[in-house]
Amino acid sequence: xxxxILSSSLYSETACAMAxxxxxxGQVPAGALALSTLNRRTLVRKLxxxxxxxxxxxxxxxxxxxxxxxRERVVNPHLEPWLKRDVGMFRSLREVAAFYEFPVAFxxxxxxxxxxxxLKEWSPDLIIFAGGNVLRKQLLEVPRLGVxxxxxxxxxxxxxxxxxxxxxxxxxxxxxxxxxxxAGIDTGPVLQRSEYPDVAQCESLNDLRNRxxxxxxxxxGSVIEGLIRGTMFxxxxxxxxxxxxxxxxxxxxxxxxxxxxxxxxxxRFTVAGPVHG
Amino acid sequence: xxxxxxxxxxxxxxxxxxxxxxxxxxxxxxNKDHNNDVTAQIASALIESTGLLRAPQRIGPLVQKVVSDKxxxxxxxxxxxxxxxxxxxxxxxxxxxxxxxxxxxRPDGGIAAYYSLLTGYSESYPExxxxxxxxxxxxxxxxxxxxxxxxAQRATQWLLSLQVSTGAFPGGLHSGSHxxxxxxxxFNTGQVLQGLVRAxxxxxRPEILKAAVAAGDWLVKMQxxxxxxxxxxxxxxxxxTYYSMVAWALAELSERSSDDKYGLAAERNLDWxxxxxxxxGWIDGINLKGHPDYLHFIAYVLQGALECGIVRRRxxxxxxxxxxxxxxxxxxxxxxxxxGAYEVDFKSGAQFxxxxxxxQMSCIWLRLFEMTDDLRYLxxxxxxxxxLKQLIVVRGRRGIDGGVSGSYPIWGRxxxxxxxxxxxxxxxxxxxxxxxxxxxxxxSTSEALSCAS
Numbered sequence: 226x227x228x229x230i231l232s233s234s235l236y237s238e239t240a241c242a243m244a245x246x247x248x249x250x251g252q253v254p255a256g257a258l259a260l261s262t263l264n265r266r267t268l269v270r271k272l273x274x275x276x277x278x279x280x281x282x283x284x285x286x287x288x289x290x291x292x293x294x295x296r297e298r299v300v301n302p303h304l305e306p307w308l309k310r311d312v313g314m315f316r317s318l319r320e321v322a323a324f325y326e327f328p329v330a331f332x333x334x335x336x337x338x339x340x341x342x343x344l345k346e347w348s349p350d351l352i353i354f355a356g357g358n359v360l361r362k363q364l365l366e367v368p369r370l371g372v373x374x375x376x377x378x379x380x381x382x383x384x385x386x387x388x389x390x391x392x393x394x395x396x397x398x399x400x401x402x403x404x405x406x407x408a409g410i411d412t413g414p415v416l417q418r419s420e421y422p423d424v425a426q427c428e429s430l431n432d433l434r435n436r437x438x439x440x441x442x443x444x445x446g447s448v449i450e451g452l453i454r455g456t457m458f459x460x461x462x463x464x465x466x467x468x469x470x471x472x473x474x475x476x477x478x479x480x481x482x483x484x485x486x487x488x489x490x491x492x493r494f495t496v497a498g499p500v501h502g
Numbered sequence: 503x504x505x506x507x508x509x510x511x512x513x514x515x516x517x518x519x520x521x522x523x524x525x526x527x528x529x530x531x532x533n534k535d536h537n538n539d540v541t542a543q544i545a546s547a548l549i550e551s552t553g554l555l556r557a558p559q560r561i562g563p564l565v566q567k568v569v570s571d572k573x574x575x576x577x578x579x580x581x582x583x584x585x586x587x588x589x590x591x592x593x594x595x596x597x598x599x600x601x602x603x604x605x606x607x608r609p610d611g612g613i614a615a616y617y618s619l620l621t622g623y624s625e626s627y628p629e630x631x632x633x634x635x636x637x638x639x640x641x642x643x644x645x646x647x648x649x650x651x652x653x654a655q656r657a658t659q660w661l662l663s664l665q666v667s668t669g670a671f672p673g674g675l676h677s678g679s680h681x682x683x684x685x686x687x688x689f690n691t692g693q694v695l696q697g698l699v700r701a702x703x704x705x706x707r708p709e710i711l712k713a714a715v716a717a718g719d720w721l722v723k724m725q726x727x728x729x730x731x732x733x734x735x736x737x738x739x740x741x742x743t744y745y746s747m748v749a750w751a752l753a754e755l756s757e758r759s760s761d762d763k764y765g766l767a768a769e770r771n772l773d774w775x776x777x778x779x780x781x782x783g784w785i786d787g788i789n790l791k792g793h794p795d796y797l798h799f800i801a802y803v804l805q806g807a808l809e810c811g812i813v814r815r816r817x818x819x820x821x822x823x824x825x826x827x828x829x830x831x832x833x834x835x836x837x838x839x840x841x842g843a844y845e846v847d848f849k850s851g852a853q854f855x856x857x858x859x860x861x862q863m864s865c866i867w868l869r870l871f872e873m874t875d876d877l878r879y880l881x882x883x884x885x886x887x888x889x890l891k892q893l894i895v896v897r898g899r900r901g902i903d904g905g906v907s908g909s910y911p912i913w914g915r916x917x918x919x920x921x922x923x924x925x926x927x928x929x930x931x932x933x934x935x936x937x938x939x940x941x942x943x944x945x946s947t948s949e950a951l952s953c954a955s
Binding site for chain 2: 273479
């Protein structure tokens with residue numbers, strides 16, 4: 226199966242882990258298309274999302290070579306099983322591509338005609354979306370099977386952004402959904418829904434997100450295997466209340482704090498059990 | 503009841519829509535076409551700019567504001583994560599807003615309609631003075647601020663002096679000159695009624711309830727069979743769905759006076775308003791001839807119908823408002839921006855934003871959160887409030903400090919170059935609601951997470 230990875234940046238750990246995961250399955254990617262690292266829109270969004278300090282720390286971890294004695298760090302430690310190599314860690318798609326020998330291309334817009342042409346050159350059966358732009362119809366129609374996304378929430382219950390946090394606040398089970406993308410936001414046919422079993426182990430919202438990303442990378446492998454064997458099929462999302470709009474949006478920090486409190490309370494509850502008066 | 507009304511003879515006009523001198527120039531012509539409207543705007547700009555000749559010290563703040571808005575719209579990059587972080591304290595913003603309102607109280611006790619960067623403070627405005635009273639009492643209650651309550655009491659006393667023998671309150675700005683004939687206004691009477699009902703709840707003064715009941719009786723008397731209000735006491739002589747705000751005031755009076763007559767009248771109007779809701783969520787019947795459907799008036803329809811629906815326990819009203827409010831919420835979340843005016847079905851938004859309308863939408867979303875427990879409404883309101891907090895000046899000259907401009911950028915079509923009292927009122931309401939709802943928010947700790955473990 227010819228698989229192509231779409232990435233939000235050359236340094237995306239998720240995209241790197243996803244590429245390694247494919248390679249270890251014997252499905253070395255046919256190519257990877259990453260947004261330029263200095264893409265203005267991406268930078269502005271990341272600064273808004275993470276703040277200057279976090280973006281600076283991330284850049285330092287990726288761009289400055291580690292000293293001989295210091296242990297190489299990754300931002301998401303739960304991706305280490307895929308990012309670890311004989312010496313050190315994969316720090317960019319370029320390193321992964323050089324190791325497994327597949328091409329990497331860059332673009333400012335994944336939907337541009339140049340990007341589409343490049344993707345068509347790779348004639349993919351499947352594209353794995355590991356971040357980037359909102360994908361347009363023209364791109365979605367390039368691969369034979371479709372564009373696959375790992376959504377950090379259960380579909381159709383939680384569509385859109387900040388899914389783990391919204392799940393926490395709305396008493397929706399925490400999990401991931403692997404689905405084909407269509408023109409809507411997280412509305413495409415579902416290949417696999419998986420609840421995450423270790424929520425009680427999560428130390429923070431960030432830790433929960435990191436774990437879910439790693440959980441998704443793990444699960445994508447089994448989905449690809451199922452697709453190759455012909456045992457995995459996508460099903461349209463079955464919503465018992467189709468009139469209800471299930472899209473969620475980026476969560477304000479005040480509500481994020483409440484979600485974090487809920488996660489912490491749940492951990493206390495899990496450890497101590499309910500207290501009855 | 504006093505008859506010392508001193509209002510400009512300008513029947514059925516509304517300073518919320520266009521500057522007073524423009525209305526004078528137009529002679530309140532209901533059929534003025536677009537060309538006249540543009541001409542009037544140019545005339546308005548020329549007339550108002552002569553204010554700078556009288557007070558050249560205003561040139562500095564004017565240039566400063568225009569340049570700062572120009573820089574902001576040029577370099578601001580809105581994205582998915584915009585307004586998700588608290589950059590400004592809610593308490594600081596709320597104090598600044600109330601400082602603006604208190605500073606806007608005129609010697610007669612009324613609240614000015616606006617502070618113009620060209621001409622300074624306007625005359626007192628009965629309509630806003632009325633419905634700013636609940637905001638003042640809410641702030642006083644939250645902060646134990648005696649000054650806010652005192653301002654509310656003075657404002658109420660002034661309002662009582664304006665009521666005419668029929669029970670109505672006049673439209674337009676208050677000129678202060680004696681002997682001119684006042685023109686009753688349904689909308690302004692409804693808005694003033696809100697303030698009277700609240701003032702009575704706070705003070706239990708019988709003369710306030712008597713004035714409120716007289717206003718309510720007049721509104722019931724003026725109501726058409728279909729539940730709407732039209733005729734000479736309505737703006738441009740025609741019926742408007744945004745008069746749902748009047749229905750809300752009547753519903754409140756019904757509760758206060760324990761007389762269902764007012765509640766039934768409120769519901770008659772509510773039914774009429776709801777019959778104008780389209781499946782898309784759009785509302786027909788705003789009916790502002792010569793003006794676009796500003797977000798302020800769209801939000802008025804929604805706010806009035808929602809609050810009336812809540813008081814009268816009309817779940818159909820709440821659901822219909824929720825549908826429209828959700829459409830606007832999606833637009834705000836997607837673009838981090840609401841247009842200052844929309845065309846039918848919320849299409850083709852204008853290139854400026856109406857800050858008052860934004861603040862009203864925040865109030866509506868917060869109330870819908872309270873009604874439905876859908877946290878997405880709270881989420882959108884928190885972001886909207888954050889956006890608005892970033893757009894108010896918390897340190898500046900009197901009239902600018904804490905002010906909410908009509909439009910952003912300041913030269914946008916809705917109330918250009920002005921800081922408007924009703925903008926401060928609605929944004930203060932939104933922050934007060936945010937304060938109340940976030941304080942009472944409870945993260946349930948009584949059950950474990952729903953997960954596979």
